[in-house]
Amino acid sequence: MAIQRVKSKWAKTKVLLLSETLRERIPVTKRWQIQQLAAMLDEHGMVYVKPDQGTFGLGVVRVEKVSDAEYTYQSGTLLQRFPSFDKMASSLQSRIGSRAYLIQQGIPLLTYEGLRFDIRVMVQQNPSKQWETTGIIGRLGHPQKIVTNYHSGGVIMAFDQLMQPYMSPTQTDSYKIWMADIGASVALQLQTRYPRLKEIGIDVAIDESFRPWILEVNTLPDPYIFRKLNDKSMFRRIRRCCLAYGRRMK
Ligand SMILES: Nc1ncnc2c1ncn2[C@@H]1O[C@H](COP(=O)(O)OP(=O)(O)OP(=O)(O)O)[C@@H](O)[C@H]1O
Ligand SMILES: [Mg+2]
Known part of the structure; x- marks a missing residue:
């Protein structure tokens, strides 16, 4: 059966709001x-x-x-x-x-060298059919723009580098574990309503007190942004999952 895609942000938000634990992470x-x-x-x-x-x-x-x-x-x-x-x-x-x-x-995003950034959390069904957070990546907004999307001039960067001015490497590692955890909860929650989902890409904003906010969930996430990092290990993990559930890769 085909991989499920859901276009309406409103429909997805309503499903997430049903979860007591996720509700506080969702901007009004x-x-x-x-x-x-x-x-x-x-x-x-x-x-x-x-x-x-x-x-x-x-x-x-x-x-x-x-x-x-x-x-x-x-x-x-x-x-x-x-x-x-x-x-x-x-x-x-x-x-x-x-x-x-x-x-x-609106969430006041953290900045890196004066530019706003947010993060993309990739969550996929792994070959053993478990939800797994396979990638976390940062997107730095174009200086004159209000969005961070790669297709709108955003620059892909390693999450660790973006957090360097704010946290020690150990703190960043714990933050990533926390994000991975939230990612898996989002997937599980959406799956209650959309059972044929195999992959999601969550746009997460981090505010000035380091609180993470779920801006939106994409059901057709771009895996190739992860190939832009020097370290290809995340991309390889992502590709392995894609191939396991039958998404065609370039
Ligand atoms: N509530 C918000 N607070 C702060 N920034 C936001 C907010 N909503 C969106 N943005 C910024 O705008 C960008 C684009 O918004 P969003 O992801 O909701 O739509 P989209 O990118 O058009 O959808 P898609 O990711 O499916 O292409 C976000 O990545 C983020 O940088
Ligand atoms: Mg988006």
Whole structure:
């Protein structure tokens, strides 16, 4: 049977929220609605607005309430300023049109040499049919952009290097074990609703107090980003799993 893919971020988020332990790792996420945007900006100051079925970071917008008289949003490299919530929201609404969009609590990402980064956690069914976290990799955002996606100019980097300014190598190793654990829990939880999943790629944001947040889960994760590291051991492990469940590899 075919490997299961699930496009809707909203559908996947709802399944994750059913888990008591994962719930606290998920930023507040709502369906697009102008009143909801106002409430979330008052609460969080910064939010991400994104297509329910987006990929590559396309259509992702970062919205900020600077003050009652200054709202901004950025998409791509263009930052726009507005003197009121209403002006900002109607501009955003005309951009979104009738497409399905989500609003998500914005997480202030850790930075490396001044650039934001997040991480991708690859979780796969291994040849013994157990969920295994096979890769953890960092993605450093392009200086002018609000997303870290490789396809939007993000740079792939080793997680250890990105964490070096913040943690000792031993602490980073424990952090990775923690991420691997969360990764396996996410897979198990999604599997309750999507039994034919074989692989997922979780986008995890780490905030300034080192708390991990699950931004989204991809069900067609790109294995080749792991080939960009000098150390090919993660990629080899990933490829072995892919071949075991029958994903074609280049
Ligand atoms: N709530 C958020 N807080 C901070 N940064 C975010 C948030 N949501 C998204 N981002 C940034 O934008 C990037 C793209 O968002 P997301 O992964 O949700 O959509 P996508 O990349 O278009 O989907 P896909 O990964 O399927 O291609 C994230 O990797 C992250 O860098
Ligand atoms: Mg993503």
